[in-house]
Amino acid sequence: MAIGFQVTFDCSNPDKLAHFWADALHYKIPNPPSGFNTWNEFLKARNIPESEWDSKSAIEDPEGKGSRIFFQKVPEPKIVKNRVHLDLNVSGGFSTPLQDRIDRVKAETARLITHGAKLQREMQTQDEYWIVLTDPEGNEFCVH
Template sequence: MHTSWGLTFDCANPAKLAAFWADALGYVEAEPPDGYESWNAWLKDNGVPKKEWNDAAYLVDPADQGPTLSFLKVAESKTAKNRVHLDLKVGGGRHQSAKKRRSRIEKAVDRLTKAGAKVEREVEQDGNLDHVIMTDPEGNEFCVV
């Protein structure tokens, strides 16, 4: 039996973090539920206090192939290394030439850095760039492979 699943980020600023990951993954903001013109209309109709309207953001894969992403505001900040992280597979796999993989990885790292990510370190294997460990604007680790 297949189980539908999504990934949720606890964060301080859902809109900002969602915008970063939308750019990083090519995702888009989720449409409001059927019958609603906007998320605010849905929130109002469901009795969510107005002060909580910016406490979440939702993204979807426009090709409907990847999991949904939710961003939920929490009071506490990140305190430790992620035990689960995303790998952005931009290099094309190890069957590609090291030069081609490096070029693809460096291009993605440059774009993501401009979007607010930080490089933590580059990891080499056999003298070639294998992947780059980065953090998103709120410090969540991910890799560009």
């Protein structure tokens, strides 16, 4: 039996990070519950203090196939390297010629940088190529 899971990011600005990763992964912010036009309307109806409205956010695969990603506000800043990171696979895999994979990775990296990612380094071995980036809060991830 497969077990479903979500990935959770601790962060200082859940909404901003959720929007970045929604763009990066072609995901979406979930719709508010039935009967509500916005999340703020829903939170207000549940008597959640406005000061807590930015305490969490999430994104979902619009096709329902990928895992949900959750963002929760924490008081402390990121200090050290992530112990877990996401790899975005855009290259087409080893059946794709290396130069085509490099071109795809570079194109996706350029797109992500326009959404707030920051370039850290390019990596290449004899048959692999990837780029290490950080999201707007400094979380490392790779584009393969």
